[in-house]
Amino acid sequence: MNNTFMTVASNPAVRLISAIMLGAAAAVAALLLVHHGAELFLPATVAWAMLWYANILWSRPQSLSPSLGRHSAIGVPLVFGLTLIFLWEAACVGLDVPTVLLPAPSLILHKLVVSLPQLGADFVQTFVRAALPGWLIGSLAGFVAALACDRYDYLRRGLIPIGNFVSALPIVGIAPILVMWFGFDWQSKAAVVVVMTFFPMLVNAVAGLAAAGAIERDLMHSYGASWWRTLLALRLPAAMPFLFNALKINASLALIGAIVAEFFGTPTLGMGFRISTEVGRMSLDMVWATIVVAAVAGSLFFGVIVLIEKKVTFWHPSNRQ
Numbered sequence: 001m002n003n004t005f006m007t008v009a010s011n012p013a014v015r016l017i018s019a020i021m022l023g024a025a026a027a028v029a030a031l032l033l034v035h036h037g038a039e040l041f042l043p044a045t046v047a048w049a050m051l052w053y054a055n056i057l058w059s060r061p062q063s064l065s066p067s068l069g070r071h072s073a074i075g076v077p078l079v080f081g082l083t084l085i086f087l088w089e090a091a092c093v094g095l096d097v098p099t100v101l102l103p104a105p106s107l108i109l110h111k112l113v114v115s116l117p118q119l120g121a122d123f124v125q126t127f128v129r130a131a132l133p134g135w136l137i138g139s140l141a142g143f144v145a146a147l148a149c150d151r152y153d154y155l156r157r158g159l160i161p162i163g164n165f166v167s168a169l170p171i172v173g174i175a176p177i178l179v180m181w182f183g184f185d186w187q188s189k190a191a192v193v194v195v196m197t198f199f200p201m202l203v204n205a206v207a208g209l210a211a212a213g214a215i216e217r218d219l220m221h222s223y224g225a226s227w228w229r230t231l232l233a234l235r236l237p238a239a240m241p242f243l244f245n246a247l248k249i250n251a252s253l254a255l256i257g258a259i260v261a262e263f264f265g266t267p268t269l270g271m272g273f274r275i276s277t278e279v280g281r282m283s284l285d286m287v288w289a290t291i292v293v294a295a296v297a298g299s300l301f302f303g304v305i306v307l308i309e310k311k312v313t314f315w316h317p318s319n320r321q
Contacts, residue, residue: 108292
């Protein structure tokens with residue numbers, strides 16, 4: 001009987017059907033909770049737990065086909081995330097949690113849909129006009145400074161300790177100063193992002209430029225290659241994993257810096273302004289909707305950088321199949 005069950009469970013089509021049934025069961029259970037409330041909280045939760053356990057048995061990792069295995073990196077966190085959302089909805093509705101403490105995902109989604117134009121304007125103000133330019137300027141400036149540090153050793157010995165010191169400064173202390181210097185519009189937020197992204201790129205780029213092996217450098221030197229020729233042909237390609245690591249770190253820091261900077265002064269637009277304003281109004285569903293927009297924007301931005309990294313550093317062991 002056990003072998004028969006495992007043979008059936010190893011069929012990709014059967015696993016796909018079971019996953020669809022699991023999602024449908026979760027949707028039905030969530031609708032029941034929304035419409036009927038606390039009396040269905042316990043049975044719906046028990047039913048979901050049993051279905052989830054069955055799905056774990058049904059999708060044993062060793063039985064995955066190669067085609068499905070390639071998509072498991074997306075499918076596993078997606079199913080797990082949907083599970084957490086379902087449990088969140090079940091807890092809020094079934095336990096009648098006040099929306100001022102924690103709104104249900106369905107309320108957040110509704111607020112997101114009805115407030116889409118407003119949230120879109122906030123996204124443009126924070127991400128397009130502040131985070132993205134600051135990320136570009138800070139990363140480029142950090143890379144240029146790393147080239148100077150690599151060319152002149154006294155700059156490296158002077159800038160790297162300063163970079164470590166500035167990286168430890170709290171953003172809540174830097175942001176109000178830069179807001180006073182550059183004004184209340186997007187320029188001050190971009191300046192905060194530049195400060196936050198400059199030194200991670202500097203430190204990573206300096207380490208990356210030193211990553212090329214001594215044998216390869218000696219070979220380039222024996223060919224009579226100049227510093228620039230060695231940089232372009234050998235050291236810069238070897239530094240690419242370090243540069244993309246800095247770009248990914250800066251992608252997260254940029255959005256955080258722009259949002260935090262808006263807490264200290266901004267026009268009547270922006271994600272940080274929206275969060276601080278709606279918290280004062282006790283409108284937590286709007287706060288969570290803004291957080292969702294920020295999370296999706298940051299994740300997509302990070303994902304684009306990862307895709308570019310895989311194309312550029314296809315030779316690196318971390319990108320080999």
